[in-house]
Amino acid sequence: MNGFIDARPPAHPDLGGPAQPLLSVRGLVKHFPLKRDFLSRRGGGAVRAVDGVDFDVKKGETLGVVGESGCGKSTTARLVMQLIGQDRGELVFDGVAVGSRALALREFRRQTQMVFQDSYSSLNPRMTIEDSIAFGPRVHGSRAGEAITAARSLLGRVGLDAQRFAGRYPHELSGGQRQRVNIARALALNPRLVILDEAVSALDKSVEAQVLNLLLDLKDDFGLTYMFISHDLNVVRYISDRVMVMYLGQVVELGPVDQVFDAPRHPYTQALLRSMPSTEPGVRTETAPLSGDPPNPIDPPSGCRFHTRCAQARAACAREAPVMTQNDGHAVRCLMHQPDSGYAASGALS
Amino acid sequence: MTDSVASLAAPANATPIARSPGYWSNVVRRLRRDPVALAAGALILALIVMAILAPWISPADPFQASMLKRLRPIGTEGYPLGADELGRDMLSRLMLGARLSLFMGIVPVIAAFVVGSAIGILAGYAGGWTNTLIMRVVDVFYAFPSVLLAIALSGTLGAGIFNAILSLTIVFVPQIVRVAESVTTQVRRSDYVDAARASGAAPLTIVRAHVLSNVLGPIFVYSTSLISVSMILASGLSFLGLGVRPPEPEWGLMLNTLRTAIYTQPWVAALPGVMIFITSMSFNLLSDGLRSAMEVKE
Numbered sequence: 001m002n003g004f005i006d007a008r009p010p011a012h013p014d015l016g017g018p019a020q021p022l023l024s025v026r027g028l029v030k031h032f033p034l035k036r037d038f039l040s041r042r043g044g045g046a047v048r049a050v051d052g053v054d055f056d057v058k059k060g061e062t063l064g065v066v067g068e069s070g071c072g073k074s075t076t077a078r079l080v081m082q083l084i085g086q087d088r089g090e091l092v093f094d095g096v097a098v099g100s101r102a103l104a105l106r107e108f109r110r111q112t113q114m115v116f117q118d119s120y121s122s123l124n125p126r127m128t129i130e131d132s133i134a135f136g137p138r139v140h141g142s143r144a145g146e147a148i149t150a151a152r153s154l155l156g157r158v159g160l161d162a163q164r165f166a167g168r169y170p171h172e173l174s175g176g177q178r179q180r181v182n183i184a185r186a187l188a189l190n191p192r193l194v195i196l197d198e199a200v201s202a203l204d205k206s207v208e209a210q211v212l213n214l215l216l217d218l219k220d221d222f223g224l225t226y227m228f229i230s231h232d233l234n235v236v237r238y239i240s241d242r243v244m245v246m247y248l249g250q251v252v253e254l255g256p257v258d259q260v261f262d263a264p265r266h267p268y269t270q271a272l273l274r275s276m277p278s279t280e281p282g283v284r285t286e287t288a289p290l291s292g293d294p295p296n297p298i299d300p301p302s303g304c305r306f307h308t309r310c311a312q313a314r315a316a317c318a319r320e321a322p323v324m325t326q327n328d329g330h331a332v333r334c335l336m337h338q339p340d341s342g343y344a345a346s347g348a349l350s
Numbered sequence: 351m352t353d354s355v356a357s358l359a360a361p362a363n364a365t366p367i368a369r370s371p372g373y374w375s376n377v378v379r380r381l382r383r384d385p386v387a388l389a390a391g392a393l394i395l396a397l398i399v400m401a402i403l404a405p406w407i408s409p410a411d412p413f414q415a416s417m418l419k420r421l422r423p424i425g426t427e428g429y430p431l432g433a434d435e436l437g438r439d440m441l442s443r444l445m446l447g448a449r450l451s452l453f454m455g456i457v458p459v460i461a462a463f464v465v466g467s468a469i470g471i472l473a474g475y476a477g478g479w480t481n482t483l484i485m486r487v488v489d490v491f492y493a494f495p496s497v498l499l500a501i502a503l504s505g506t507l508g509a510g511i512f513n514a515i516l517s518l519t520i521v522f523v524p525q526i527v528r529v530a531e532s533v534t535t536q537v538r539r540s541d542y543v544d545a546a547r548a549s550g551a552a553p554l555t556i557v558r559a560h561v562l563s564n565v566l567g568p569i570f571v572y573s574t575s576l577i578s579v580s581m582i583l584a585s586g587l588s589f590l591g592l593g594v595r596p597p598e599p600e601w602g603l604m605l606n607t608l609r610t611a612i613y614t615q616p617w618v619a620a621l622p623g624v625m626i627f628i629t630s631m632s633f634n635l636l637s638d639g640l641r642s643a644m645e646v647k648e
Contacts, residue, residue: 109550124546135549169372
């Protein structure tokens with residue numbers, strides 16, 4: 001690993017073997033209550049940002065998460081990271097419930113780290129680069145000298161010359177350099193799961209490619225598992241093993257990347273993929289595949305949440321809420337794919 | 351593992367790490383290029399030195415009264431700045447008066463800075479109900495004009511230097527709490543605080559390592575702008591007989607006792623006011639310079 005010396009705290013041992021998911025999310029719900037209007041007594045509702053999300057992150061994989069803005073991608077990430085508390089649902093990390101006596105939040109956080117979208121605001125402007133990276137290990141009991149040594153070698157590992165950058169402040173670095181620092185900071189605790197929340201979205205295309213390749217290298221070298229959140233479908237296809245598509249606080253499709261991209265099952269995924277600009281001049285998307293904005297998450301549509309924008313919606317879609325139906329590792333939440341649903345017998349949507 | 355760490359430490363020491371100047375050294379550098387702030391700072395420094403050395407450098411005894419030499423004009427032999435209504439040397443009294451005036455300008459602000467920052471950072475970082483509770487209490491104090499509040503508190507507590515300082519502190523605490531709360535709330539929402547929380551750091555560690563370094567600067571700048579207000583309020587309290595008691599010289603009190611002489615010796619009577627004006631102006635200019643030196647976006 002080109003002279004990289006690992007002085008970080010030792011990684012946690014694998015508990016359940018390779019077949020056990022690294023992270024299992026079950027029934028995750030987060031509603032943000034609306035402020036009740038003091039005078040008119042209106043309100044009392046809630047933004048249903050994340051509304052019953054289940055998924056597994058397998059050991060060593062990259063799980064891509066896509067969806068329109070406001071679909072609950074980032075809220076899901078912050079819930080997984082436990083930066084905000086869920087209303088319902090549980091997180092199981094390598095077979096152990098997060099927050100239980102066996103896995104305190106503090107220990108879970110050492111094993112799960114996050115890289116944020118805004119490379120500037122995620123670094124303390126008053127701290128040097130090396131101090132920012134060394135902060136986490138210091139919190140977990142590393143001695144100052146050790147943590148700084150580890151920080152400097154990590155800087156080298158993410159492609160930044162420690163001699164030049166360790167003593168600098170965030171404003172002296174470019175966006176790409178800062179995001180490398182953020183990646184180094186996330187890796188300083190020797191985590192097993194790294195959540196990348198739009199981590200490359202704010203970068204120039206050329207820098208984005210460099211950082212993506214760095215992420216792939218680091219994943220191999222350190223045996224990491226990624227949860228990669230992005231609205232950029234090309235990037236997700238490039239980096240992910242499996243893809244999860246979210247719509248209005250729910251997972252609508254989850255499957256291997258090639259299956260989801262080549263044979264999408266959910267009408268929403270199909271529309272999303274059609275919205276990607278074609279690379280062939282002859283094949284052009286003439287009409288917008290998705291019309292309008294997503295419905296209000298305070299008052300989501302009845303039945304299938306997508307039926308208001310779905311070209312294939314029938315009357316049954318407004319009545320019946322679809323459940324995730326799995327077929328050879330590719331799950332979809334759509335009545336068309338649900339064998340016992342009333343979709344086939346249903347008339348047109350009024 | 352231990353060996354590899356040791357072997358890495360050696361070359362790291364051999365090639366020095368490039369260090370950028372820290373934030374505060376940049377502030378000092380910018381401040382040194384600001385002639386107005388520098389002049390104001392020099393003037394304040396001179397006033398402080400004068401106040402400290404007053405008993406030794408004052409030309410005459412500031413308490414020595416003389417019925418024959420009452421209300422002498424500026425430039426009288428032996429009385430370079432004239433004599434007051436009891437024939438005491440004005441220059442000596444102004445020099446010694448700087449002690450109490452500066453003291454009562456600075457001490458309440460320092461006390462309010464400490465107390466207000468602590469309360470404001472607590473409110474801002476804790477958020478939720480703690481924040482609402484603290485900020486509503488602060489709003490109650492905020493509802494009164496500061497002059498009125500200072501007089502009311504001082505009047506209730508009784509005259510005297512300590513009570514005047516206490517009531518001025520109480521007047522300034524809510525103002526500093528507001529500033530501290532708003533900057534802390536801003537910092538708390540930033541991603542680097544989230545990243546620190548994600549690393550498993552306890553709230554107190556995060557406040558110490560990440561919040562303080564980002565909020566104390568703005569709170570400090572705001573506080574320096576309160577020094578002149580504090581001096582003027584303290585002088586006002588003394589003028590009303592609620593602060594310093596005679597014969598102790600203090601600019602506000604001197605202004606009070608000399609006001610009867612305003613028609614006979616207007617220039618002498620105005621001197622304490624001129625001192626208050628110069629001093630509070632200097633503090634304001636220094637505070638402004640500090641603000642612009644610290645507000646540079648990096």
